[in-house]
Amino acid sequence: MAGGVVISSSGGKVYPGHMTAFVFFSCLVASSGGLIFGYDIGISGGVTSMDSFLSEFFPSVYAQAKANKEKNQYCKFDSQLLTLFTSSLYLAALATSFLAASVTRIFGRKWSMFCGGITFLAGSALNGAATNLMMLILGRILLGIGVGFANQSVPLYLSEMAPANLRGMLNIGFQLMTTIGILSANLINYATVSIEGGWGWRIGLGLAGVPALIITLGALALPDTPNSLIARGYTAEAKKVLVKVRGTSDVHDEYDDMVAASEEAKAIEHPWRNILEHKYRPQLTIAVLIPFFQQLTGINVIMFYAPVLFLTIGFGGDASLMSAVITGLVNMFATIISIVSVDRLGRRALFLQGGTQMFVSQIVVGTLIALQFGTTGEGEMSRTYAMLLVLFICLYVAGFAWSWGPLGWLVPSEVFALEIRSAGQSIAVCVNMTLTFIIGQAFLTMLCHLKFGLFYFFAAWMVIMTTFIALFLPETKGVPIDEMNLVWSRHWFWSNYVVQEGGSNHRTHGV
Numbered sequence: 001m002a003g004g005v006v007i008s009s010s011g012g013k014v015y016p017g018h019m020t021a022f023v024f025f026s027c028l029v030a031s032s033g034g035l036i037f038g039y040d041i042g043i044s045g046g047v048t049s050m051d052s053f054l055s056e057f058f059p060s061v062y063a064q065a066k067a068n069k070e071k072n073q074y075c076k077f078d079s080q081l082l083t084l085f086t087s088s089l090y091l092a093a094l095a096t097s098f099l100a101a102s103v104t105r106i107f108g109r110k111w112s113m114f115c116g117g118i119t120f121l122a123g124s125a126l127n128g129a130a131t132n133l134m135m136l137i138l139g140r141i142l143l144g145i146g147v148g149f150a151n152q153s154v155p156l157y158l159s160e161m162a163p164a165n166l167r168g169m170l171n172i173g174f175q176l177m178t179t180i181g182i183l184s185a186n187l188i189n190y191a192t193v194s195i196e197g198g199w200g201w202r203i204g205l206g207l208a209g210v211p212a213l214i215i216t217l218g219a220l221a222l223p224d225t226p227n228s229l230i231a232r233g234y235t236a237e238a239k240k241v242l243v244k245v246r247g248t249s250d251v252h253d254e255y256d257d258m259v260a261a262s263e264e265a266k267a268i269e270h271p272w273r274n275i276l277e278h279k280y281r282p283q284l285t286i287a288v289l290i291p292f293f294q295q296l297t298g299i300n301v302i303m304f305y306a307p308v309l310f311l312t313i314g315f316g317g318d319a320s321l322m323s324a325v326i327t328g329l330v331n332m333f334a335t336i337i338s339i340v341s342v343d344r345l346g347r348r349a350l351f352l353q354g355g356t357q358m359f360v361s362q363i364v365v366g367t368l369i370a371l372q373f374g375t376t377g378e379g380e381m382s383r384t385y386a387m388l389l390v391l392f393i394c395l396y397v398a399g400f401a402w403s404w405g406p407l408g409w410l411v412p413s414e415v416f417a418l419e420i421r422s423a424g425q426s427i428a429v430c431v432n433m434t435l436t437f438i439i440g441q442a443f444l445t446m447l448c449h450l451k452f453g454l455f456y457f458f459a460a461w462m463v464i465m466t467t468f469i470a471l472f473l474p475e476t477k478g479v480p481i482d483e484m485n486l487v488w489s490r491h492w493f494w495s496n497y498v499v500q501e502g503g504s505n506h507r508t509h510g511v
Contacts (some may be wrong), residue, residue: 019166020247026161029218031173033113033154035211036120037147038181042328043204044086046189046321052198057133058082075448080441081133087440088137092144093151094433100152101426105271108224108232109160112153117216120146121209128206143208150215151429155413156421160225161245164480168342168410175406176335181211183328190321226255227418227481230262261482265419275420275427282494283420286473287412287428293465294408295435297358298458299400302327302393310390323390330394334401346477347407348469354403355466359459361396365389366455375451404465408432414476415484 047053054062061079104112123142130136154174162170188207192200226245229238238258242251268274275284310320342350368389372382412428446454474491476484488498 033150034177038178042185089144090437093148096148116149124208291432338402357399362459
């Protein structure tokens with residue numbers, strides 16, 4: 001070690017950082033952007049299983065669900081209009097991700113987070129006061145714009161603020177906040193479902209304003225990241241922030257590396273065109289496939305529709321919301337395990353273990369439902385079966401929460417060179433939201449047609465994605481964000497795309 005710099009196993013320079021109060025506060029406030037995303041996932045699944053909400057906005061679905069229980073359980077809630085309520089948000093987030101990429105690059109990460117908070121606040125007010133379906137859908141679209149901005153800027157902010165050796169832990173703060181949002185929403189659903197007069201859903205939808213307010217006010221208090229400040233020409237301010245973030249004035253080498261990365265980035269006039277170049281193929285592949293696979297784990301199906309799913313398989317109304325609270329708790333605690341272990345065990349170990357656990361759980365859940373309802377979808381579920389089902393759904397959620405959940409956001413946000421980082425993150429958000437929309441829109445219809453086979457469908461994807469990780473994802477643990485090219489240039493497959501120039505410690509120009 002010399003001059004505060006060590007050489008990592010990947011051959012890159014590592015600037016050892018420690019957890020300063022400043023970095024902790026910045027990352028805590030920024031990661032609260034995950035609250036708005038999580039709260040919405042939890043709340044929309046809950047209100048769509050409430051009788052008072054369905055009877056007011058979706059009377060045909062309500063009538064269908066109330067029909068004779070002996071009818072096909074798989075098709076109980078099959079309605080394109082109901083799924084459009086849930087998934088319209090993701091369509092809006094998808095459309096916003098392109099605009100958000102430009103705002104994040106031109107105005108900084110901080111103002112992109114602020115935009116997300118403000119629009120989410122407006123959407124929650126509209127939804128809480130909704131008197132017709134149009135107000136409801138319009139509110140969802142505003143929420144979607146908020147989610148698009150937050151999911152674009154927060155993972156980037158966290159990856160750029162964190163010291164390399166703590167980056168995994170701090171970035172997963174975003175996913176932890178998402179799980180806290182889901183859990184809070186589940187608890188609120190459980191508390192409000194039995195309110196007399198049937199207006200409990202208004203509280204749930206309106207309270208989305210609380211996490212929105214946290215990120216809006218928090219964004220005003222936060223500094224921007226040193227990388228973003230340098231890229232926008234605020235070099236003196238960037239150095240001040242870097243000194244605060246690292247807790248030492250000895251930041252010259254790291255600062256010089258950031259300036260060099262920024263100079264290279266400025267030479268790139270069209271990041272969207274450049275990201276398609278041969279040398280960025282590894283990063284582009286990861287930006288597309290990791291979020292693509294994350295959605296094909298089937299997690300959003302379990303999370304959005306947990307109450308509806310539990311109702312469908314024969315749980316009563318309150319019991320189904322309580323089961324969703326249990327899965328929400330498991331999700332949160334398993335994410336904490338990921339925070340503690342990601343910078344010790346690395347990204348690959350968590351991906352491989354979590355993927356295997358999720359595969360086994362999906363097979364068991366599918367088989368349990370098959371034995372109970374067969375292909376006709378008729379029947380009641382015994383208490384023992386129901387407990388067993390919840391247990392395996394919890395094991396599945398735990399596997400996701402320490403692997404694909406947090407790492408699906410962490411890995412794409414840390415693998416890009418500065419010059420294509422905003423474009424890369426935008427592609428990751430875009431793929432994530434597209435798949436979330438498609439699966440959200442198709443899930444209840446797929447459940448109706450594929451029946452228990454839907455769980456086998458997601459299990460098959462688990463095999464594909466776990467194999468992809470084993471073969472094609474290099475370990476990025478502890479590698480400085482501006483030295484990431486070295487990881488690709490030493491990989492058995494990706495080294496064919498990334499050509500290293502000059503020795504092992506030389507930064508590859510433009511990679």
